[in-house]
Amino acid sequence: MSGNVWVFAEQWRGRISEITYEALALGKELAGALQVPLEAILLGHNVLPLAGTLGKADTVLAGEHPALAELVPGLYAEALAALVEERAPCAVLIPLTNISLGMGTLLAARLHLPSVNFCQDVRAAAAGIEARCVLYGGKIESRVTAAGTPAIFGIWSGARSPEAGRSDRAPSVEEVRVTVPDDTRVRLKRYIEPEAGDVDITRQEVLVAVGRGIQSPENLALAEDLARSLGGAVCASRPVIDQGWLPLSRQVGKSGLTVKPKLYVALGISGAPEHVEGMRDSSLIVAVNSDPRAPIFGVAHYGIVGDVLEVLPALTAAIEARKEAHSHA
Amino acid sequence: MNILVLLRMVPDVVEELEIAPGGKALDADLLRMMLSESDGHALEEALLLKERYGGVVTVLALDAPEVDDALFTALAKGADRAVKISDAGENPTTLEAAYTFAGWIAGQPDLAYADVILTGVQAIDDLDGLLAPLVAHQMRLPYLGIVTRLAVDVPGRVATAIKEYPGGVRGEFDVDLPAVFGIQAAEKPPRYVPVAKVRAAMKSRQIESVPAPTLAEAGPSLVNVVAMEKPQPAEWAAMLEGSPEQVSGKVCEILAGTGLL
């Protein structure tokens, strides 16, 4: 197979996103297997200083352009398409984040290239490059091959550890000329910072997380009781926040916060990849779900198949009883 | 304002998913299909736009099991027109769905001038790309995804859209219309409509069934499924069994063992 392996080095507000390092780790393995160089593609405005953090790549191709100051997927896809046509990589790995979502799809559509979404793994196989994709909210994995190169792979968080994609080595940096269409139909006006919540869930040692399985806002009190017993706070998956049952400051996951408490109790949460990326690194994860095949059990250390509305009060009672017994001991 | 909503049916993953013999697709006989969740939010956002600015909401779907239910529900909720594209293939890929939608829209003189085209940000089976950017590309329109709120300057033909970033940060964009938006969540949770109203819509309203447009030769798929599997995580949780009281006791022991109690 000819052509280098590319990783799109996603940067936002002056920082390389963590998942870029995961993609670099994955890209390094793929490039090694194919015996081709790994290149990181860094686009933006005033981004050259960031190139030094991409030492896992053999070379950083850095393209500066004032029109790329903010990541508008359509503009970035056009700039990338011109580079792909010029340099013909064999694979382009693109982190799937809220920042650039849609860009990979546009790039592939523009050049009539295969586009593979939701990849947890990408490796060299007899039939070309094979990806392992997480579909149906984490319930099914598909192994797929892309017909033709370059193929565009959207990489899920969790594919590799970001640590494996960092390096102290200084990469060689090549400045490339980028062409950006004169298209201002999509314009970022401003960022809106999140409002500080009443509690900062990123600082809690214990989090009691509720998902759609909690069923109604009245049942939140059961989770509050457990959180109080454990000395922690309640957080939630997206549907609970979208219903307005808890504020956005309590959302864990891709669009919400990333948390690493000592204990994460996941109640009625299915374990969709967008939720898991925000809580996977918790020290101890206990999950309660009525579905024995819920993907959350693939992430949790301990699992209980049951109804949260039955387990919650029992668990709070058991903890209170234990605390009571110890205070008398 | 002319508002178009693209709807897709996806398997309900609360049900057990089984893989068909051959190992490359889900067993369709055992699937329960439902409207893709974020498409439901796209419909809600469309209805809110109509209430605020006036206009016509057209919902468009590819034929699929249970799709009539979804379309009648959309009509009962306030959509003006429901169109079902028949014979668009058994299990169209997202790319095929996008070409079919865009191809059909292009053949409609009234709809080709839609002001906003809304669909869900992402579907759980979007293996080969996302629908909103594919439709935008096909129609040469601008695209913005992960949108949670839209306001429209109708005479100025500009939408103000809120897009989600990580960490609770949001971005405010101006987007020239017409444009395609991938809706993550509507401003309000999708409205509830009683079954009786859906039944009434089934009696009094029509779904327009139209043939799929003739497309340029699609060629072989660029993404080929080798095998579909139920994931076997390296480390599945240790399962605690018993009554709620028994499992609670076990959890207490574990927490005590790790110093958390």
Ligand SMILES: Cc1cc2nc3c(=O)[nH]c(=O)nc-3n(C[C@H](O)[C@H](O)[C@H](O)COP(=O)(O)OP(=O)(O)OC[C@H]3O[C@@H](n4cnc5c(N)ncnc54)[C@H](O)[C@@H]3O)c2cc1C
């Ligand atoms: C761009 C993007 C960003 C996103 N960002 C986020 C994010 O930041 N955070 C986030 O969480 N999601 C996010 N999502 C959404 C994500 O894909 C999932 O839809 C969401 O995480 C599902 O939440 P859930 O697990 O609560 O609900 P569901 O997936 O509906 O799961 C509910 C679970 O509860 C179980 N259950 C039901 N009743 C009971 C009961 N009585 N007892 C026990 N269990 C029960 C069911 O078996 C099921 O497993 C994002 C999606 C996209 C596309």
Ligand SMILES: Nc1ncnc2c1ncn2[C@@H]1O[C@H](COP(=O)(O)O)[C@@H](O)[C@H]1O
């Ligand atoms: N996979 C496909 N399925 C159907 N039509 C396609 C496909 N690929 C390309 N086309 C057609 O090719 C035309 C040109 O595509 P594009 O260059 O992306 O604008 C489109 O209008 C499509 O009708």
